Amino acid sequence: MVSELIGKYIWLIQTLSSTGERGLTLMELSDKYERHYGQPYSRRTFNNHRIAILDIFGIDIECDRGTNRYSIHYSDEALDKNKSVNWLIDTFTVNNLLTLGKERLSGRVGVEEIPSGRKFLTPIMQAMEDGMELEIVYGKYTSSTSETLHVQPFAVKEHERRWYLIGFCHERAHVNGTELRNNDMRAWRVYGLDRIQSLSETETSFKMPKGFDVENLFRESFGVFFPKEGQKSVTVRFKATEEETRYLRDLPIHSSQVEESSSAGEGSVFRIRLIPDENLLMEFCRRSGRVVVLEPEDVKTAVKNLLTIGYEQYQ
Numbered sequence: 001m002v003s004e005l006i007g008k009y010i011w012l013i014q015t016l017s018s019t020g021e022r023g024l025t026l027m028e029l030s031d032k033y034e035r036h037y038g039q040p041y042s043r044r045t046f047n048n049h050r051i052a053i054l055d056i057f058g059i060d061i062e063c064d065r066g067t068n069r070y071s072i073h074y075s076d077e078a079l080d081k082n083k084s085v086n087w088l089i090d091t092f093t094v095n096n097l098l099t100l101g102k103e104r105l106s107g108r109v110g111v112e113e114i115p116s117g118r119k120f121l122t123p124i125m126q127a128m129e130d131g132m133e134l135e136i137v138y139g140k141y142t143s144s145t146s147e148t149l150h151v152q153p154f155a156v157k158e159h160e161r162r163w164y165l166i167g168f169c170h171e172r173a174h175v176n177g178t179e180l181r182n183n184d185m186r187a188w189r190v191y192g193l194d195r196i197q198s199l200s201e202t203e204t205s206f207k208m209p210k211g212f213d214v215e216n217l218f219r220e221s222f223g224v225f226f227p228k229e230g231q232k233s234v235t236v237r238f239k240a241t242e243e244e245t246r247y248l249r250d251l252p253i254h255s256s257q258v259e260e261s262s263s264a265g266e267g268s269v270f271r272i273r274l275i276p277d278e279n280l281l282m283e284f285c286r287r288s289g290r291v292v293v294l295e296p297e298d299v300k301t302a303v304k305n306l307l308t309i310g311y312e313q314y315q
Contacts, residue, residue, distance in 0.1 A: 009053050011036065012046075016061060016072045023064065023071030120193045121156065121163055123201065128153045133204040134167075137197040146197055147171070151189070152182055152206040155214035157224050163193040164224045166214060168206075183209035190224050220273070222254060222280040231275050237294040241267045244290035253283060269294070281306055 015032060016023060024032075026043060033041035050061045063070050127134050134153055139146035152168040166188065173180040173187035180187045218224055220233045237260070240248055245268040249259070254272040262268040274280070276299050284293055284303045293300040 005052075006056075008037070009049060009056065012049055012061075013053060013057065013059060013072065016070060019071065021071055021073060023067075023069035025067075025069055029070065120196050120199050123199060124153055124156055124165055124193075127201045128155070130201070131205050131207065133202045133206055134199055135202050136165075136191065136199045138191055139195055139197055141195065149191075150202065150204075151191070154188075154208065154212055155217075156193075157214055157218070159223045165191045165193060165196075166217070166224070167191075168209075182206065185226070188226065190226065219255065220275050222274055222277055222283065225277055225279065227275045227277075233273050233275050234296055234299075235271055235273050236276065236280075236296065236299055237269060237271045238284070238291050239267060239269050239294055240287075240291045244287065276302075285310070 011033075012029075015029070026041075026046060029046065030041040033039075053059050053061060059072060061070055061072055124134065134151050135148065136151060137146050137148050150170040151165070153165060154168065155166045157164050157166060168182040168187050169189045170179075170187075172189060173182075173184075175186065221227065242265060245259075245262065248257070248268075248270060252272075253270075254274055256273040258271050260269045260271055281299070281302050284291060285306050288307055293303050
């Protein structure tokens, strides 16, 4: 099975990465492989795995001819260059561990479901790979009706236990009687996979806009929402309690987060640079009592108003 084979690639990457530059000999690898999979690891199979790993993940397993030891040089830096590789490796690792430990660890492993990824993520990624447009039937949370849309699937992105499809929508591409090209962001849309009712791949192909990068696309956003026309990023400063500071250091609110100052017993002051939206306001509300917005004043006031409304609902 393909999933079993990729699992072996992941095992080899992680096994060599964990040894650093010292690496392992083929005999040492074979011993580990046999203990893990219960079958011998021939040189031919190993070389086939090396070629596939270079082709799929872009990771080169090098051999020191002087010692006949195999290693992945600077593996941490290499993997960090590609977040999608990290995500794929982590996903397969967790899935393999859960599968192998299902009986032995029954009732001891809990994971959060991401329902939106179960049904449509695979066919969307297949259409992305094939460069084919999709026909989706989509229903918004804000509407009781659904509509049929034709979308060029540019990317998928996960945020807060939901998967999203980012793409060019033909039905949103008409401006003053002219159809926009797919590199015009005015026709780009974000669709939650949990709101897709049905999906099918069409026979229409498309080409990706030059230079498209989903991480750069949302680098000034909180989550997966496009800014409104004319909106610009601002610096948001906030203060966190000492306990919350430790959480924020490990898991920043935004990729632009910088810790400006810290005081023992009083917490730290942070800043982020992004375009404020309702989701950012709700994030600060969620952290109320542990985080307080310092500036800009309009963001601070908006968070205060939301907290006031919530408080009054309990009176």
